[in-house]
Amino acid sequence: MVENQEKNIQNKIAIVTGGSRGIGSSIVQKLAQNGFEVVLNYNSSYEQAKQIAMTNSNIHIFKADVSKYEEVCNLVNFTINKFGKIDLLVNNAGISLIKTINNTTISDFDNILKTNLYSAFYTCKEVSKYMIHQKSGNIINISSIWGLIGASCEMAYSVSKAGLDSITKSLAKELGPSNIRVNSIAPGIIDTKMNNFLNEEEKKQLISEIPLEKIGTPDDVAECVLFLVKSNYITGQIIQVNGGWNI
Numbered sequence: 001m002v003e004n005q006e007k008n009i010q011n012k013i014a015i016v017t018g019g020s021r022g023i024g025s026s027i028v029q030k031l032a033q034n035g036f037e038v039v040l041n042y043n044s045s046y047e048q049a050k051q052i053a054m055t056n057s058n059i060h061i062f063k064a065d066v067s068k069y070e071e072v073c074n075l076v077n078f079t080i081n082k083f084g085k086i087d088l089l090v091n092n093a094g095i096s097l098i099k100t101i102n103n104t105t106i107s108d109f110d111n112i113l114k115t116n117l118y119s120a121f122y123t124c125k126e127v128s129k130y131m132i133h134q135k136s137g138n139i140i141n142i143s144s145i146w147g148l149i150g151a152s153c154e155m156a157y158s159v160s161k162a163g164l165d166s167i168t169k170s171l172a173k174e175l176g177p178s179n180i181r182v183n184s185i186a187p188g189i190i191d192t193k194m195n196n197f198l199n200e201e202e203k204k205q206l207i208s209e210i211p212l213e214k215i216g217t218p219d220d221v222a223e224c225v226l227f228l229v230k231s232n233y234i235t236g237q238i239i240q241v242n243g244g245w246n247i
Contacts, residue, residue: 013083014038015075017066017123018093020045022192023142025052026218027090027225032058034226036088039079041066043093066093066119067111076126085134089127090225091120091164092142097156109156116160120167128175137180140228141168142221145188145242161186165238172236181235185224188242190216211244 012035019028019040028040029052040061042049049061062078064071079086094116097108120141131137146154147161165184172182189195189206198206207213224241228234240246 012036012087013079013085014088014090015041015079015086015123015127016090016092017041017075017119018043019090020049020052020061023187023190023218023221024090024092026222027092027142028052028059029055030219030222030226031088031090031229032056034229037083039075039082041075041093066123067114069122072119072122072126076123076130080130086127086130087136088138088140088229089123090140090142091123093119094142094160096154098153099156100153101155104156112156112160113163116157117163117167120164124167124171128171128180131180132175132178135179137175137178138229139168139171139175139180139182140225141165141182141184143168143184143186143238145186145240145246147184148186148238148240149246168238169236176235181228181232183228183235184238185221185228186238186240186242187221188216188240188245190218190221190241192218209245210242211247214243216241216243 014031014036016024016028016038018024020042028038032038038059040049040052040059041064043065053059053061062075064075066072097112124139141164143164144161146158147165150158168182168184175182221241224239
């Protein structure tokens with residue numbers, strides 16, 4: 001059975017947005033190592049994207065600001081023109097914002113929603129057309145624990161991730177009859193640059209609240225992506241990868 005699953009993911013085509021750093025980089029490399037041809041989307045991190053692509057011939061880089069619909073169309077068209085299909089979309093691109101609501105500007109709020117939420121709407125809209133036609137597909141949205149429980153001083157970010165989870169549930173129902181699965185992964189505290197603002201004392205405090213007593217790694221999230229790729233009867237779920245932090 002395992003051998004059959006491994007064969008089934010050979011020659012599959014994936015798009016990973018925000019794939020040049022952190023969680024996205026781990027997802028790209030994990031998929032490529034497991035037989036996917038991966039289109040690594042990046043916006044400003046060309047050098048990082050190029051270095052990742054050099055590690056595996058299955059990785060192909062494409063620059064696009066996924067907060068802009070036209071550039072998402074370019075990304076999807078590039079993938080279709082090169083490979084003829086899209087089997088997996090991983091919506092990973094995202095930015096954070098730590099501000100009180102009174103210090104959050106209209107521009108801040110717009111920027112967070114466009115990057116974290118609108119981008120997923122754009123990619124799902126464009127990619128799903130091809131998945132519906134081929135009667136198969138898999139969409140995985142990288143959400144956050146804050147989309148489930150909210151975070152103080154991160155209202156805009158929490159809203160964007162809650163919206164992403166709503167996209168997941170709605171599209172799982174809408175696209176299920178076309179044999180397309182849609183799920184979210186909601187990481188907790190993961191060891192990436194996004195959490196560099198935490199000092200050592202704050203990290204120790206967080207670890208004390210986590211049953212597994214450790215901070216997660218990008219590879220923990222990438223392994224969950226691979227699990228969802230191979231799990232043919234899971235859809236519409238928000239899977240938490242957080243060491244038990246939200247029990």
